[in-house]
Amino acid sequence: MFNYQITAGVWLFIVIALTISILSLYVSRWYLPMKMKGAYLKSITALAAAVETKDSGTVGHAQRVAQVTVAVAKKLGMTGHDLERIEYAALLMDIGKANVPQAILNKKDPLTPEELEIVRSHSKLGAEMVAAVPFLADIDKYILHHHEYWDGTGYPAGLKGEAIPLASRILAIAADYDAMISERPYHHAWNPADAIEEIRENIGNKYDAKVGSIFLEMLSHGS
Amino acid sequence: MNRLRLYAIFCAVVFMCAAVITLLVWAEVPIVGNPWPGVFWFALLACLGELLAVNLQEGAGVSVTPTSPILWSATCVLGPLPAILISAIVGVFSMLAKFICYKCTRVLDAHSSYFGVSVYKNGSHGLITELSSMIQGYGAQWQERPLGVTIQYIAAYVANMVVAVGPAGLVYHYLGGRFLIDPGPGFHVLTSFVLPFFGLVAASGIVDLGVWVLHALVVNPVPGAKGVYGLLLTMKLALIEVGLPIVRPQLFMLVVAIALSYLYIHIHVLGFIIAATPVLALRDFFNQWVAEREAxxxxxxxxxxxxxxxxxxxxxxxxxxxxxxxxxxxxxxxxxxxxxxxxxxxxxxxxxxxxxxxxxxxxxxxxxxxxxxxxxxxxxxxxxxxxxxxxxxxxxxxxxxxxxxxxxxxxxxxxxxxxxxxxxxxxxxxxxxxxxxxxDRELAIKWECDSCGYQPGDNSRPPMCPKCGAEKRRLYRExxxxxxxxxxxxxxxxxxxxxxxxxxxxxxxxxxxxxxxx
CATH class of the missing domain: 1.10.3210.10 (Hypothetical protein af1432)
Structure with missing residues (x-):
């Protein structure tokens, strides 16, 4: 009753259908996620920068730390999704300072113990903020522990060694170095050579030896 | 006039239109060849398509389904009367599916602990989540109404689909269109198919818009605007807010409909698969885009x-x-x-x-x-x-x-x-x-003068400190x-x-x- 005639027109439609399908899949699975990633990075950078305006002297801090952190993480063999997460963590690590009074952040004199407590609460506040957003919930640990030191002298939990997430260990060293070489209300900018020396001395006690050596190696290559 | 009564009249008018159009088509356009296997296949395709509705506007209840290109295609392949039959089948199926999905959602909600809330609501991967979100989405389009109104609603919905197909089929016939399963002698692609087909699409678009405007006039007139001005305002808003988003994808649908007709004539049902692939891919893209944006x-x-x-x-x-x-x-x-x-x-x-x-x-x-x-x-x-x-x-x-x-x-x-x-x-x-x-957030802050430290002792909130005369900010008042x-x-x-x-x-x-x- 019915003849199947595969004419040139049928072939044409098959080719068109396949082209549209492949194009659309390409856009939705590759181009769109890439574009959205760009939007997230741009927006998160802007929000981090907004918090930085509060804390005079830290403008650009998060962005510089993010660059260094990503480079170190790459050297440590992180790829793709992990790398993306660590970049967000670096940008957002100080977002908790949004809820720390400006007067304390910019104080020139030494802080009182209560004030120190308030400043130190920024890692916890930041982790809480990030945990409230489903898209970023998995990086709250990195932010919570970005001021922990290898020997357990950091805050808020005083974690030691491998108990600190790797991402937080990278963040700690990158953030400390950038803080040393920039001008802050409570200290002048260090000479980069002195800062490197300081970091080198603390590898093994404050900083993870593996992360530290890669970090120093990168700095000596001038990147 | 009472809103419900107005709605009943609207339903009755649409239903009458559908009946008149069906009779007119029956009398005017002969059935050619043997369209009945085609009716089965097109109806099956349209019912599947109806399940794939894409929401255009959050909350406005406007969704685009691939149903119209399928019905257009059915009209020019099989003829208007079979197409009307298909549209009625699809209308009933759609209502039934919405109702069943709505009931399923209720059951799933009631027993969510049994099915596991994590699988049912929070999961982001997997076929079950996909399926359950589809059921929820479809079920959400059903509203609990009194039985009488529900019957009116179903009748109006089915009649609405018939109304969108019938006149378009008549236009196709009068413009000299031939029905492709048996085009007869003297068939010319341009004059017997393509040109009448554009007429069909245009007619269908106009009827769709007309019904929408009428629906908006009856169901949600602009609050506060009365008389002729109110009528015009409602019409304008219905056209801009709802009409245009519906008409815009019609160009795409036109291509899909032509592909469907051509492929069905040459390779029968296999053609549906070829035509459906890009539609599914585009739908996936659209959903992905909306979800990413929202997130x-x-x-x-x-x-x-x-x-x-x-x-x-x-x-x-x-x-x-x-x-x-x-x-x-x-x-x-x-x-x-x-x-x-x-x-x-x-x-x-x-x-x-x-x-x-x-x-x-x-x-x-x-x-x-x-x-x-x-x-x-x-x-x-x-x-x-x-x-x-x-x-x-x-x-x-x-x-x-x-x-x-x-x-x-x-x-x-x-x-x-x-x-x-x-x-x-x-x-x-x-x-x-x-x-x-x-x-009253200010009430939670204790009133205390920050110049001299004076506290009133009672709950008063003076705009000026009674002791040192320092003026207070407006926010700090009662x-x-x-x-x-x-x-x-x-x-x-x-x-x-x-x-x-x-x-x-x-x-x-x-x-x-x-x-x-x-």
């Missing part, structure tokens, strides 16, 4: 909202402002984009305060000029921050001007240049002022009652506030009260 806006808005969380009371204030602003935007019939983004803007309107020191923000004494200058910077700073986010571009101005007065006062200063304050900024301004006036706040808004209409916004706001408060859906 992005939610993430950034939440994060930014938490950043302004410097005061335990701020979050509640922002939520209420966002909620009221969205309702007011709906009330004022602003474009869909504005309605969608105004709550985002309301959540972020004070984000510029992040750069203003807490000492100034929390100060209870009257501010010095210098401190005022600092506070006045916050809309511009906020606009700067927002400009880096990938939201709707115009949001930047909504935030920049939310402290600009209707008469040119307020801030930021525009140096004598006359700027047009976006209506959305005026909405945020009015709602923000209203919530600040009625909010909150106003609802009536006082409304009076204040009315007094400020035309000077501080946009008169149209205040008019709509007061009408809305009068009708709905100040409930919050938070």
């Amino acid at each position: 992005y806006v939610n993430t950034i808005t939440t994060l930014a909202t938490y950043m302004q969380h410097y005061h335990p009371y701020t979050r509640g204030h922002l939520k209420r402002v966002a909620d009221l602003a969205e309702r007011l935007a709906r009330e004022m019939q602003l474009p869909a984009e504005s309605v969608r983004y105004i709550s985002t803007a309301a959540f972020l309107h004070d984000i510029g305060k992040i750069g203003v020191s807490e000492e100034i923000l929390d100060k209870t004494a009257k501010l010095t000029d210098e401190e005022w200058e600092k506070i006045k910077e916050h809309p511009v700073k906020g606009a700067e921050i927002i400009s880096h986010l990938e939201f709707l571009d115009s949001i930047v101005d909504w935030i920049k001007y939310h402290h600009k007065w209707h008469n040119g006062g307020g801030y930021p200063a525009t140096n004598g240049v006359d700027i047009e304050i976006p209506i959305e900024a005026a909405i945020i301004a009015a709602v923000d002022a209203f919530d600040a006036m009625t909010d 909150p106003k009652t609802l009536d006082q706040a409304v009076d204040e808004l009315r007094r400020g209409a035309g000077s501080q506030f946009h008169p149209k916004v205040i008019k709509a706001f007061l009408a809305m408060l009068d009708r709905d009260g100040v409930h919050f859906s938070v």
